[in-house]
Amino acid sequence: MEPPGPPGRQPGGLVLPAGLSGPPLDRALFVSPVLDMERLIQEMMSWAGVTESRLEAEGEISTEFGETLSWPYLQYVRAHPVSRWETPTRILWAQKDHLVPRDTVDRFARRFRCSLTAAEGMEHWFHTPEQLAVLRQWEEEST
Numbered sequence: 001m002e003p004p005g006p007p008g009r010q011p012g013g014l015v016l017p018a019g020l021s022g023p024p025l026d027r028a029l030f031v032s033p034v035l036d037m038e039r040l041i042q043e044m045m046s047w048a049g050v051t052e053s054r055l056e057a058e059g060e061i062s063t064e065f066g067e068t069l070s071w072p073y074l075q076y077v078r079a080h081p082v083s084r085w086e087t088p089t090r091i092l093w094a095q096k097d098h099l100v101p102r103d104t105v106d107r108f109a110r111r112f113r114c115s116l117t118a119a120e121g122m123e124h125w126f127h128t129p130e131q132l133a134v135l136r137q138w139e140e141e142s143t
Contacts, residue, residue, distance in 0.1 A: 028089040029142055031135060032124045034100060035108040037077045043099075045069060089114040090142045092135065094122035 034040055045055065048063040055061060061069045091114050093105045102118075109116040119126075119134050126135045 025087040027142075028087045029139065030089060030091045030114075031126060032094055032097060032100065033091060033105075033108075035082075036100075036104045038074070038081075039104060040099060041069065041074050041077065085112040090138075091116045092126075092138050093118050094124055094126070095120050096122060097124040099124050 044063065044065075044067055045052070047065065048061065048069065050061055050063075050069055055069055055071045055074065059071050063069060089112065091105060091109060093100065093102075093116060095118050105116060108114065117138060119131075119138070122131055122134060126132060
């Protein structure tokens with residue numbers, strides 16, 4: 001079952017496919033990954049003052065911060081948690097990431113034995129020249 005919206009991608013995060021076809025990946029590099037989409041959706045619901053019962057009743061609700069909350073997508077996320085991830089993975093997490101708390105990234109890294117790098121002073125979106133330099137250096141060290 002594909003999640004509602006564009007295949008493989010939802011605003012604010014990547015949806016890992018339930019089954020990858022082809023050979024296994026050698027490695028994966030995650031940059032500011034959304035590792036607990038249910039938690040993020042619940043946070044966004046809180047920011048927007050939307051209850052779960054209201055979201056269920058309305059199906060979709062546009063927020064003032066530009067995201068659309070979706071009941072079908074929340075149900076998809078709940079039904080398809082990441083329960084297995086065997087690919088050797090390195091994670092670059094931004095210390096000032098307001099979307100992915102440190103405890104979430106720590107828990108994922110421990111559970112799936114990922115290497116974790118915390119980029120000091122960085123935010124969720126790596127987009128400034130300084131942030132992109134940190135990202136490029138991390139990528140070079142990771143390959």
